[in-house]
Every structure is written in C-alpha cells, then in structure tokens.
Amino acid sequence: QVQLVESGGGLVQAGGSLRLSCAASGRTFSSCAMGWFRQAPGKDREFVAAISWSGSNTYYTDSVKGRFTISRDNAKQMVYLQMDTLKPEDTAVYYCAGSLTGSVYSTKMYEWHYWGQGTQVTVSS
Numbered sequence: 001q002v003q004l005v006e007s008g009g010g011l012v013q014a015g016g017s018l019r020l021s022c023a024a025s026g027r028t029f030s031s032c033a034m035g036w037f038r039q040a041p042g043k044d045r046e047f048v049a050a051i052s053w054s055g056s057n058t059y060y061t062d063s064v065k066g067r068f069t070i071s072r073d074n075a076k077q078m079v080y081l082q083m084d085t086l087k088p089e090d091t092a093v094y095y096c097a098g099s100l101t102g103s104v105y106s107t108k109m110y111e112w113h114y115w116g117q118g119t120q121v122t123v124s125s
Contacts, residue, residue, distance in 0.1 A: 002026035002114040004096045009119030016086050016123070022079040022096030022116060033099045034072055034079045035112060038092035038121075045095065047107035049081060059104035064090075086123045093118040 008020040020036070035050035049060045049070040058070055069082040079096060098114035099106055106112065 002029050002032060002098045004098060004114055004116035006094065006096045006116045006119040009094060009121045011122045011124065012086055014086060014088055014123055014125050017082070017084045018086065018121060020081040020083065020094055020096075020119060020121070022081075024077040024079065024096075024098065028100060029077050029098070030074045031100060032114070033102050033104060033106065034070075035097045035099070035104075035106070036070060036079075036081045037095045037097055037109070037112075038090075039095070039118075040089075040092040043092075045109060048094070050102075050104040050106065051079070052104050057104045061107070083121070086121075088123045088125045091121060091123050093120050 003025045005023045036048040037045050039045040051058045051070045055072050067085045072079045095118045096116040097112040099112045102111040
C-alpha cells in the first residue's frame with residue numbers, strides 16, 4: 001500500500017508558478033510509476049503528467065508540455081509538479097497518483113492504484 005498526501009496548491013495569477021508536492025508512505029513507492037491528474041469543476045478527471053519509477057522517463061499531456069515538469073525523489077519518497085506560465089484553464093483540483101503496474105503512458109484513471117486527496121489550484125486572469 002502507498003498513501004499519498006498532496007500540498008502546495010493555492011491561488012496564483014496567470015503567468016505565475018506553483019510547485020505541488022506529493023508525500024508518499026509505503027514500501028512500494030520506489031516501484032511505482034507516479035503521476036498527476038486534475039479535475040476542473042464540472043469536468044472529468046484528466047491525466048496531466050507521469051514519471052517512471054526510476055525518474056528516467058516522463059510523459060505530459062499536450063496542454064502542459066513545456067510549462068509543467070514532473071520529478072521525484074525516491075530517497076525522500078516525494079513527487080513534485082513544477083507548474084510555470086500558469087493559465088486560468090489550469091484551475092482544478094490536482095491529484096497525485098501511483099501505479100504498480102502502469103507506465104508513464106498510463107493516462108486512464110483505472111490504471112492507477114493509489115490516490116491522494118487532492119489540492120486546489122486556482123489561476124486568476
């Protein structure tokens with residue numbers, strides 16, 4: 001089992017930056033692919049980014065490529081999402097997720113086994 005707790009959300013103006021953090025507990029963390037999803041009001045939860053267990057591979061949804069960066073520190077059991085050049089359409093609840101069997105290309109929710117409680121990101125125009 002892996003427990004995930006997100007932090008770092010908040011209110012930021014368009015063009016600004018935020019860094020989300022995900023603290024993980026559990027012995028299988030270093031074996032998991034880790035990812036970030038987001039859910040805007042009235043919309044389905046969508047894939048944002050993922051990173052392999054080693055950190056050597058990453059994958060992003062097109063709308064955040066070049067603006068967001070996912071990283072991990074296995075020694076600290078942490079996952080990060082650096083979000084730059086934020087846009088109002090990035091406003092959503094952001095969720096950290098872990099998968100024992102998936103890869104960075106696992107963009108469907110059912111491919112992810114562990115979920116955090118979410119952190120709100122609001123980007124004002």
